[in-house]
Structures are given as structure tokens and as C-alpha cells.
Amino acid sequence: xxxxxxxxxxxxxxxxxxxxxxxxxxxxxxxxxxxxxxxxxxxxxxxxxxxxxxxxxxxxxxxxxxxxxxxxxxxxxxxxxxxxxxxxxxxxxxxxxxxxxxxxxxxxxxxxxxxxxxxxxxxxxxxxxxxxxxxxxxxxxxxxxxxxxxxxxxxxxxxxxxxxxxxxxxxxxxxxxxxxxxxxxxxxxxxxxxxxxxxxxxxxxxxxxxxxxxxxxxxxxxxxxxxxxxxxxxxxxxxxxxxxxxxxxxxxxxxxxxxxxxxxxxxxxxxxxxxxxxxxxxxxxxxxxxxxxxxxxxxxxxxxxxxxxxxxxxxx
Amino acid sequence: xxxxxxxxxxxxxxxxxxxxxxxxxxxxxxxxxxxxxxxxxxxxxxxxxxxxxxxxxxxxxxxxxxxxxxxxxxxxxxxxxxxxxxxxxxxxxxxxxxxxxxxxxxxxxxxxxxxxxxxxxxxxxxxxxxxxxxxxxxxxxxxxxxxxxxxxxxxxxxxxxxxxxxxxxxxxxxxxxxxxxxxxxxxxxxxxxxxxxxxxxxxxxxxxxxxxxxxxxx
Ligand SMILES: [Zn+2]
Numbered sequence: 001x002x003x004x005x006x007x008x009x010x011x012x013x014x015x016x017x018x019x020x021x022x023x024x025x026x027x028x029x030x031x032x033x034x035x036x037x038x039x040x041x042x043x044x045x046x047x048x049x050x051x052x053x054x055x056x057x058x059x060x061x062x063x064x065x066x067x068x069x070x071x072x073x074x075x076x077x078x079x080x081x082x083x084x085x086x087x088x089x090x091x092x093x094x095x096x097x098x099x100x101x102x103x104x105x106x107x108x109x110x111x112x113x114x115x116x117x118x119x120x121x122x123x124x125x126x127x128x129x130x131x132x133x134x135x136x137x138x139x140x141x142x143x144x145x146x147x148x149x150x151x152x153x154x155x156x157x158x159x160x161x162x163x164x165x166x167x168x169x170x171x172x173x174x175x176x177x178x179x180x181x182x183x184x185x186x187x188x189x190x191x192x193x194x195x196x197x198x199x200x201x202x203x204x205x206x207x208x209x210x211x212x213x214x215x216x217x218x219x220x221x222x223x224x225x226x227x228x229x230x231x232x233x234x235x236x237x238x239x240x241x242x243x244x245x246x247x248x249x250x251x252x253x254x255x256x257x258x259x260x261x262x263x264x265x266x267x268x269x270x271x272x273x274x275x276x277x278x279x280x281x282x283x284x285x286x287x288x289x290x291x292x293x294x295x296x297x298x299x300x301x302x303x304x305x306x307x308x309x310x311x312x313x314x315x316x
Numbered sequence: 317x318x319x320x321x322x323x324x325x326x327x328x329x330x331x332x333x334x335x336x337x338x339x340x341x342x343x344x345x346x347x348x349x350x351x352x353x354x355x356x357x358x359x360x361x362x363x364x365x366x367x368x369x370x371x372x373x374x375x376x377x378x379x380x381x382x383x384x385x386x387x388x389x390x391x392x393x394x395x396x397x398x399x400x401x402x403x404x405x406x407x408x409x410x411x412x413x414x415x416x417x418x419x420x421x422x423x424x425x426x427x428x429x430x431x432x433x434x435x436x437x438x439x440x441x442x443x444x445x446x447x448x449x450x451x452x453x454x455x456x457x458x459x460x461x462x463x464x465x466x467x468x469x470x471x472x473x474x475x476x477x478x479x480x481x482x483x484x485x486x487x488x489x490x491x492x493x494x495x496x497x498x499x500x501x502x503x504x505x506x507x508x509x510x511x512x513x514x515x516x517x518x519x520x521x522x523x524x525x526x527x528x529x530x531x532x533x534x
Pocket of ligand 1: 164165166253294295296
């Protein structure tokens, strides 16, 4: 069995929607309950996230954006930048703590106190850009963790595997011209799904050309298409890139029961993806994986897929 | 037309050499150049294909060298190879006119001329595609909805009102005929990730949301 860090904080529940919204604290409550009942939390290593240092957030986001977010929360605004991205008076702090959760997972893995980490954080992050919040995301947790590993632990090359059903436009933009962070995304085709980016020819720019890889899936695609993409597209790219750590932007909204998209991935699809990424990590980066929660909005499939995900990480 | 055409047009005179015209095309990365008389009146259009076609036969002669090709291009005036019957657009034409002209006459570019016949702009297939990309809302952060509605007045307004009730902006709308008789398909791009409740409200109002996986069936 592997040592897997379990990153969670009760304050993550304080970021609550002012109106009915799919990205709600109940997601984490359900995950926590489910993993607890399955006896999995006691088999992981609990790690309490801390508030991150300014420098770790500023490695990704503009100071001006952080000020704007903080002011909007303090002022009592209901949304930030777009109508779908809500905030309340806690959201600035909780967004920092969410990023802190990704950092805590990265730290535990980098220092070797655990083999892998699962960060049950919210708000999610992969749509958040350098100076904009959108798509339920305020701070880009995965990007912040990648920069943290590079700045504090001497990590050179980081791979981000983003299997949330939506394209992580924020993460892609942040690392678009950066050859040291490889961004791979598998998502529903942008013609049909938010945010409308992640077409197959978006491959990075300048020095970062070739370290962005997008594999849009047609509506209706499922486990078979995902398997083919991981084996035939992701794997050769990882062999060429040779990452030192793998971060997973782990969204579970590609599941067939999720209401926000049109894909047909099943529980077994998520088992396959986790196992495949574990295999890649074992081959190229001493097994180092930091998995960070993104989307997933249907409670039953969200919790069962995360159970599978954690069991695969535990390698029991 | 005036809004979408390129105004900083590159032109040549009829007596300019093919070499000069070709150099200007490369410099400005364009594939065709309007040919104008001294007072700016359009007299023809010359494309990189016209130039290639003119040089090609000479290239078949034995002993023809790169220097000979250059000499040929430098000594041949544009008026010898340009197309004289040019399909043009006018400033009062619309973008739709341009699309139809480009399509029906199989053109790559239309010089835009004023009432005196002077060239004031040029509009290419690329400009038209750009207009389409804008109109479709491609690249704007948004979700897409496809709704089948009965072909009667007021349905689009009804849908817009439903979407509006969620305080969500519509970034693009398209309405087309649907395969089913008596129905239309309306396509919306809306600025939200949270598309579920909008879909549900539209279905509850009695409209049919198209299943995106159906679009990819042959
Ligand atoms: Zn998502």
C-alpha cells in the first residue's frame, strides 16, 4: 500500500453560493462522508492545509487581481467577473486555502512524507487565469502547485493531466509559453461545451510550443475513446517530456451521470485513467502524483469515482 | 463592407514588372494586388498564380535559369498577365453581398471601388471567415445550446427571455432551418459554465434541446 496524503479543511465549506449552484459545499461533505464510510480516510495521511505565502500565489496571479477579488468579497459582491462564478465574504480566504491545499499536497509529495496526494479542495481552479476568475474558479490551484514545486523544491519539469470534462483554459494560458510545464487536457469538444477552447491545434506558443496538448472528445464519447487517447496520445508525449512530478486536475464531470456535459465515461473509465497516470508516474517520476479536485457535480458518481481514484492511488 | 474591408491596400501600376508585383505580394503577405492607373482607377487584378503561370512556360525551355526567370519577370509588365475583367464590390455592398460574390464567382478577393472606380479597399475570403468566427462567437468563453423550436413568431424572444432570467449574457445567436418540417434550430452561445438549469428551464417551457451527440452522426 502507498502512503497517500488526504488534504482537506472544514473551512472549505465556507465558500457557499448565494443562489442555487452546482459547485456547492455539499460536494465535499459527500466526498468526506463517502470516503469515511468506505474506511479510506483512516488509511490516508491527513494533512491540514495552511494559508499560502504571497509569493506562491503571485507566481501565478497578478497582485491587482488578488486585490480585486479581496475587495469584491469584502464588499459583499455575489459574483466575480462572470455571473456563473459566485463569491461570498469568505471566498477570498477560502480560495487561498484551496490553493494552500494544493501546495500542501505538493509539499508532502516533494518532501517524501507521502508517495501521492489527493487534495479535496474547493473552489476549483483550472478556469482561473492570471487575472480573471471564471467557470466557478477563483485561483488556479494546479498552476500554483506547479510553480510552488519549481520554486521551493527544485523541480524542473511538471506535467499537468487535466481530465475535467471542461477545458482548463486558465491553466493552458498560464503555461502557454512555458516549456517546463506540460499541460495535457482531455475534454468535451469546445464547439459543444464551455469554455469553448482547447482545440487540437492549440499546442502552446513560442518556447512553449509543443508542451500543450489538447484532445477534444466528441459528445457521446466514453471509456473506449479515453483509453485510446491516454495510451496513444498522452503516453508518447510523456515519454518525450519526462516530467519530474505529475499533477492531476481531477474533475469527475466527464461521467455519464454528470449533468454539465455530454460524455459517457463510467466509473471504470476513471479507474483506468488513474491507473494509467500512476503507471506513468512510476515510470518517469518516482511515482510522484498530486491529484487536485476540480469539477464533478453529480453526488453519486462523484463520490464513487473518487473512491476508485483514491483506492488506485493507495495501490491496495 | 467599409467596416470589414482592408483599407491599407497594396496596388501596382500596369507598367510595373512582375518582379516588382511579386516582391510586393511577399512583403505584404497578400496573394493578389489590384492594378490601378495613375489616378487610382482599377484596371485589373494580378495574383501570385497569374505570375507563376506566366513564368512557367518559359521555365520549360532548356537552359532556363533562375537568372533568366528573374530577367523575364523584370522585363514583363503586369498588364500582360493581369485579369482585366475584375469582379468588384462597392462601398454600398454589404458583407452578405461580398460572401455571395466570393462564392458565386469563385473569387479569392474583391477589390472595393468607389463611384469613380477608384480602389478604396479589398475584401478577401479570410476577412469573411473572420466575420463568421466573430458572428459564431467562437473563442468567447461560453457554453452552447441547440434548441429546436416550432417555426412561428415569438419563439426566439421566449428563449431569450428564459436565458435572460438567469442573468446570463447571450454572446451569439444563430437560427437556421431544421431537418424536420415546420421546425427551426436555434443556436445560442451563452456566457456561463452553469448551463444545466438553463437547459432544464428551456425544456420545461416545452422546447426540445438537441443532443449534441446527434450532430456527429453522418
Ligand atoms: Zn468541469
